[in-house]
Amino acid sequence: MYSSKTAAIMKKQPFYKQWAVGLLSLLALLFAGTACGTTSSISGGLNDESYIVVASSSAYVGKKVFVLVDDVSAVGIVAVRPDAVTRHAKRITITPGRHTVIVRDAEGRTLFSKEIFISSRAAKTITLQ
Numbered sequence: 001m002y003s004s005k006t007a008a009i010m011k012k013q014p015f016y017k018q019w020a021v022g023l024l025s026l027l028a029l030l031f032a033g034t035a036c037g038t039t040s041s042i043s044g045g046l047n048d049e050s051y052i053v054v055a056s057s058s059a060y061v062g063k064k065v066f067v068l069v070d071d072v073s074a075v076g077i078v079a080v081r082p083d084a085v086t087r088h089a090k091r092i093t094i095t096p097g098r099h100t101v102i103v104r105d106a107e108g109r110t111l112f113s114k115e116i117f118i119s120s121r122a123a124k125t126i127t128l129q
Helices: 004-012 015-034 082-088
Strands: 050-056 064-069 073-078 092-094 097-104 110-118 123-128
Touching (some): 050 064, 097 123, 110 123
Parallel strands (some): 050 123
C-alpha cells in the first residue's frame, strides 16, 4: 500500500508528530478556505429620530399644551419645569430636519410658533414663557 520509503518514514516518526502535522495541515486548509471570504456590513442600533420636549416657567407647569408639528396633527403633552426636562418630561418623537412647531394651550392661544431644525438623535427643548 505504501512505498517502502514512506513506510520507513512513518515508522521513524512518533505518532504525536504525525498527528501534529495532520492537525496543522487541516488548520491551514481551513484558514485558506475562509480567508478569501467577502466582507459584510451590519447596520443598526440607533434609530433616525429626534425629540421635542416642552418646558415652561411657572405659568404652564403641569398643564396640558398641544404641540402641532408641520400642521399635521396636534399632540397633547404636559409641560414640565426646565430643570426636570431630562428625567420627567414626555417626548414627542419626530424625524430629524426642519419643522414648523406651534404650541397652543387648552384655550387655543398660541404660546410658541417657530421653524426649528433638529439633528438626528437630538432633543430640542421648547421653553414657554
